[in-house]
Amino acid sequence: MFAPVVVGVDGSAESLAAAAWAAREAERRDRVLRLVHVWDWHPRHEEREIANAAQRHLARRSLRQAEERVRAECPELRLTDEQMEGPATAALVKAADEAELLVLGSRGLSGFTGFLVGSVALGVVAKATSPVVLVRADEVAADEHVPADDGSPSTETGYGDVVLAVDLDDACDEVIEFAFEAARLRHARLRAVHAWHLAGPVGLGPGDIGLARDSWQGEEWLGFLKAVLQVWRDKYPDVEVLETVVDDKPATALVRAATGASLLVVGHRLAERPVGPRTGPVTHAAIHHVGCPVAVVPHA
Known part of the structure; x- marks a missing residue:
């Protein structure tokens, strides 16, 4: 059953x-x-x-x-x-x-x-x-859908994006599969977001300054993201996927990306800590500040 x-x-x-x-x-x-x-x-x-x-x-x-x-x-x-x-x-x-x-x-x-x-x-x-x-x-039900042509709420229009937060250092099948399935059920676009953020110039030595954000880094992350999602694109061929990589703090990027979305999907690692179980900072920010429903998917 x-x-x-x-x-x-x-x-x-x-x-x-x-x-x-x-x-x-x-x-x-x-x-x-x-x-x-x-x-x-x-x-x-x-x-x-x-x-x-x-x-x-x-x-x-x-x-x-x-x-x-x-x-x-x-x-x-x-x-x-x-x-x-x-x-x-x-x-x-x-x-x-x-x-x-x-x-x-x-x-x-x-x-x-x-x-x-x-x-x-x-x-x-x-x-x-x-x-x-x-x-x-x-x-309400209309919040899951894109507005009508005149800007008014409607349940007759298509669903807003399902937004998936992807940590490329810890990409988890359970989280990705949940998001693809949610998008399939809604006939919605899946927008996969990975945020990377480095803190400004890095000193290389006396008189030498090198910029940490090389122009190729964003493209490299985007290539990694597409590679991670390819197997799921093959499994869900009817789901339109938009990969997005942004140079920003993850929590800030997710709150922005989830504006107008029908659902945000984030992961949560199940781990007992000495002070008890806690959500990570990105998940914590998402469930407190994102306006759309937030799905927290546990993984090992």
């Missing part, structure tokens, strides 16, 4: 937007959508019965609201729901491990301050062994 698309819901605006996005993705992938609500377990006997009853009531209401949103978006979608006991991060990581992908919401902030991603979502992204997609609170 195929793994489902799973979405965590709690009744918030961001979780409802995530449920709607997850419904569209489940429909694209021909998968069952599984709605999950996690509630906290209260171990103290005198509090347990009342608190747990309240939690179950909240769970039922959250699941019902999410189902109504999903049915409005995709009426024919196969749908299940489940209540799980917390802690929330551990429960959602477990749900992700059984899913094709897990979808969570993030709350948008005004201006250029990015998006508020809670500690639960960050913990799940850091630990999950399946892809996790973060969706902002005001995401």
